[in-house]
Amino acid sequence: MIITVNLKDHSYPINVQRNSLKQSGVWVKSIWAKQKVALVTDNTVNQIYAQQVKESLDSNGFQTTVMVIPSGETSKSLEMTDFLYRKLAQNHFTKNDGVIALGGGVVGDLAGFVAATYMRGIHFLQFPTSLLAQVDSSIGGKTAINMTAAKNLIGTFYQPDGVLIDPAVLDTLPQRRLREGVAEIVKAAAIADVDLWQLLERIRNSTELKQRAEEIIIPALKVKQQVVEKDEFDQNQRLILNFGHTIGHAIEKTAGYGTISHGESVAIGMIKITQQAEKMGLTPKYTTQKLQHMLSKFDLPTTLTDFNPRQIKETINHDKKVREGQLNIILLEKIGQAKIVPIYIDTIEDYLQSS
Numbered sequence: 001m002i003i004t005v006n007l008k009d010h011s012y013p014i015n016v017q018r019n020s021l022k023q024s025g026v027w028v029k030s031i032w033a034k035q036k037v038a039l040v041t042d043n044t045v046n047q048i049y050a051q052q053v054k055e056s057l058d059s060n061g062f063q064t065t066v067m068v069i070p071s072g073e074t075s076k077s078l079e080m081t082d083f084l085y086r087k088l089a090q091n092h093f094t095k096n097d098g099v100i101a102l103g104g105g106v107v108g109d110l111a112g113f114v115a116a117t118y119m120r121g122i123h124f125l126q127f128p129t130s131l132l133a134q135v136d137s138s139i140g141g142k143t144a145i146n147m148t149a150a151k152n153l154i155g156t157f158y159q160p161d162g163v164l165i166d167p168a169v170l171d172t173l174p175q176r177r178l179r180e181g182v183a184e185i186v187k188a189a190a191i192a193d194v195d196l197w198q199l200l201e202r203i204r205n206s207t208e209l210k211q212r213a214e215e216i217i218i219p220a221l222k223v224k225q226q227v228v229e230k231d232e233f234d235q236n237q238r239l240i241l242n243f244g245h246t247i248g249h250a251i252e253k254t255a256g257y258g259t260i261s262h263g264e265s266v267a268i269g270m271i272k273i274t275q276q277a278e279k280m281g282l283t284p285k286y287t288t289q290k291l292q293h294m295l296s297k298f299d300l301p302t303t304l305t306d307f308n309p310r311q312i313k314e315t316i317n318h319d320k321k322v323r324e325g326q327l328n329i330i331l332l333e334k335i336g337q338a339k340i341v342p343i344y345i346d347t348i349e350d351y352l353q354s355s
Ligand SMILES: NC(=O)c1ccc[n+]([C@@H]2O[C@H](COP(=O)([O-])OP(=O)(O)OC[C@H]3O[C@@H](n4cnc5c(N)ncnc54)[C@H](O)[C@@H]3O)[C@@H](O)[C@H]2O)c1
Pocket: 042, 043, 044, 045, 048, 071, 072, 073, 076, 103, 104, 105, 106, 107, 109, 129, 130, 131, 132, 133, 136, 137, 138, 139, 140, 141, 142, 143, 152, 169, 170, 171, 172, 173, 174, 177, 180, 181, 184, 262, 263
């Protein structure tokens, strides 16, 4: 199935097809002219999938160099950015050449940032291999690396030329990694798709979800595609994709990148913000309970024992949504519909204390 992301300057296809990775070179040839390709991956995905992708690319006329970064959130760094820039330069990559991100959101965000900035931008494709990357991070063009001060502080908007999703690769994805993707799917349903929410309600657990992957991936990525089409550069409506992320990103940073994963932090963030919104009458009663029930069913965390509101507040000060002392937070109008509410940043600690 092909879903097109329609944007003013750069529309592109998302191709969802089981077992497509093995023949990915054929698809790439339909998008790019023959050229050098940097296949950026992490050491886990490298061992399982890089060779078959390289073979398919090379047999379709591409000249592929595999570039491997360590697995995990700490690779979204200036150090790894520099490592990839050097590799591209050593291998004489030019503006005619391209980068393919083969991996989860970490590989996608980092490789996308490198592709966007090397020679002011070279061609870029996403081959997402984690559930999270297949439903969220590979689409929409946000690229980023982290700083000590806060998450995703450096980045660009840089849309890929295409996204190739092979649901068969989820077979090798560990359970913990799978449920991290479920957190973003629950987010997508909660903010914009009540039908997807109801479908998730009918699914018993992560195992069943994996078996019915395409049924879930397609509506989840359509939520993202539609939101991005309305507001590519995060000026207004796209902010809803940040539901649970203001607190979530602060949790990731304060715990130490990679300690509590992105998906887990977002799950806790969605609960914290909804609990308080419910208390203030901004979100209907029992919404937190519904979210808690949904997330727990997929073994996602909904609380954090070491939650430190002061530290979290300090980190939130660096959030990209802060403008002139105000922060846009995302709340649920109801399940399936989000709203953007501005609050004063000074009030965030009380907000967090009482939730
Ligand atoms: N750009 C965006 O719009 C966007 C959206 C959501 C999340 N993100 C970012 O994405 C990152 C999280 O992504 P993630 O959850 O994919 O983490 P990840 O990239 O670290 O992948 C999780 C783990 O799964 C492994 N893995 C990936 N695919 C596999 C497969 N098929 N089989 C076996 N192992 C596999 C990886 O090696 C890694 O160890 C965070 O940095 C987050 O900020 C970005």
